[in-house]
Amino acid sequence: MSKNKRFKNVAFAGITFQAGSAAVDSATIMSSLVYQLSGSSVLVGAVTAILRFGWLFPQLIIGYLAQRSGSSMRYYVIGAFGRASAMALMALTLWLGAAWPAWLLTTAVMVIWVAYAFVSGIVGVPYNDIVARSVPSEMRSRLLATRFFGGGVLALIVVGIADRLVAGLAFPLSYAAIIGIASVLMFMSSGVFTAMGEPDAPSKPMQKPGFFQYLQDGVQVFKTDQKFRLFVFAQWCGGAVLMAMPFYVVAASQAGFGLDRVAILLGAQTVGALLSNPLWGWWGDKLGKVSLLRAIAIGRAVPLLAVLAAGLTAGQGAFYFYVLVFFVLGALANGLTIAVIGFLMEISPDDQRPAYSGYFNAITAPAFLLPLMAGGLAAMFGLKIVFMLALVAALMQFTLLMRINSA
Numbered sequence: 001m002s003k004n005k006r007f008k009n010v011a012f013a014g015i016t017f018q019a020g021s022a023a024v025d026s027a028t029i030m031s032s033l034v035y036q037l038s039g040s041s042v043l044v045g046a047v048t049a050i051l052r053f054g055w056l057f058p059q060l061i062i063g064y065l066a067q068r069s070g071s072s073m074r075y076y077v078i079g080a081f082g083r084a085s086a087m088a089l090m091a092l093t094l095w096l097g098a099a100w101p102a103w104l105l106t107t108a109v110m111v112i113w114v115a116y117a118f119v120s121g122i123v124g125v126p127y128n129d130i131v132a133r134s135v136p137s138e139m140r141s142r143l144l145a146t147r148f149f150g151g152g153v154l155a156l157i158v159v160g161i162a163d164r165l166v167a168g169l170a171f172p173l174s175y176a177a178i179i180g181i182a183s184v185l186m187f188m189s190s191g192v193f194t195a196m197g198e199p200d201a202p203s204k205p206m207q208k209p210g211f212f213q214y215l216q217d218g219v220q221v222f223k224t225d226q227k228f229r230l231f232v233f234a235q236w237c238g239g240a241v242l243m244a245m246p247f248y249v250v251a252a253s254q255a256g257f258g259l260d261r262v263a264i265l266l267g268a269q270t271v272g273a274l275l276s277n278p279l280w281g282w283w284g285d286k287l288g289k290v291s292l293l294r295a296i297a298i299g300r301a302v303p304l305l306a307v308l309a310a311g312l313t314a315g316q317g318a319f320y321f322y323v324l325v326f327f328v329l330g331a332l333a334n335g336l337t338i339a340v341i342g343f344l345m346e347i348s349p350d351d352q353r354p355a356y357s358g359y360f361n362a363i364t365a366p367a368f369l370l371p372l373m374a375g376g377l378a379a380m381f382g383l384k385i386v387f388m389l390a391l392v393a394a395l396m397q398f399t400l401l402m403r404i405n406s407a
Helices: 003-022 029-038 041-056 059-069 073-096 102-134 137-168 173-196 211-224 226-242 245-254 259-286 289-299 301-310 315-347 350-381 383-401
Strands: none
Touching: 003 102, 003 137, 003 173, 003 259, 029 041, 029 102, 029 173, 029 245, 029 259, 041 102, 041 226, 041 245, 041 350, 059 073, 059 102, 059 211, 059 350, 073 102, 073 173, 102 315, 102 350, 137 173, 137 259, 137 315, 211 226, 211 350, 226 289, 226 315, 226 350, 226 383, 245 259, 245 301, 245 315, 245 350, 245 383, 259 289, 259 315, 289 301, 289 315, 289 383, 301 315, 301 383, 315 350, 350 383
16 A cells, blocks of 8 residues: 555544544543532543553553564554444443433443543554554654544534534433444544554564563663653653643633533634644644644643633633633644654654553553542642642643753
8 A cells, every 4th residue: 555545544544533532532521521420520530540541551561562573453453443342332321321320320431431541552552653654754743733633623523513412412311422423433443544454564573572571671761762761751741731631621610611511612622623733733844843842841831821810710701711721722732642642753763663652651651640649639629739730740841851852
């Protein structure tokens, strides 16, 4: 298959997945669902923590298996179709369990969410490996921008449907329908990507290292590759910034934004991502991934400062204020994804890309448990402390990224 054809397949698969993942966005749809089911700040924090940790942690093992076997597609198939199935199960559970006690339905939702997160984590390493072998470096930022732009357009349609469903169906049936749409889109994405097939892998090493040697190699990479090490430290700070993400929707609710309009926040987030994509794609390919990482790091301080300045009580202007905040969050989230994936592909040797992805994501995974801690802090001290800590982390991340050029 030609590189042009592969570019189109990867882009289309990404577009459909992007729209599907928007329908189960942890900062809006899932946080709102869990908050309405449980009223618990701790569980709201757990939504994002589980998703990010589950996505990252399995990649250490998958990186080893993919590196050892020299093939990635089989692991992509397991993860991609597995996560789509998990969302289908959650939609069915919400539909059939509408009359269950709240605690029972909350438990079921959280258990399925954990399964979804960890099965999704199987996808990360093979996706990065296959895409990096399919698309040249100078086209990768544009590929990701195309994915997010097309996914954003499709997600806007999903947002419109979601807003109608939330208004027209009783809770939680409305969320069952939304998550069902997500599942269908994820199945479509999985099918298109898998049908593309896997490009030829670099030649396999003559000796296949055992898992213990693989871990030792990872320690050595961390010690000797300064760029990789600084990137890991910066990503730890990025995980701390993320602790505030699920609480924007809680802050909006406390400021008077009705959660029956949560799809509007998802829409604002999607539009922000959509409109910013051309900028991020151009920036990453022309000015470099490090430059883009720095811009996003300092940019992530803006919504945090805005919410802190508003005192979490935007009053009558809460609707427009939080629509704007989520617009900015959407733009920054897409830029961050393009920059992180692109930079990781660049610093990973061609014949060790699965291993590098596994090392990086496993080492940084614990940082993404911080939203769970943030839930406890929010319950004890209020939301302000969470946003303040996230702001400090954003500034620390920017400082670390400023050092990467000299590495």
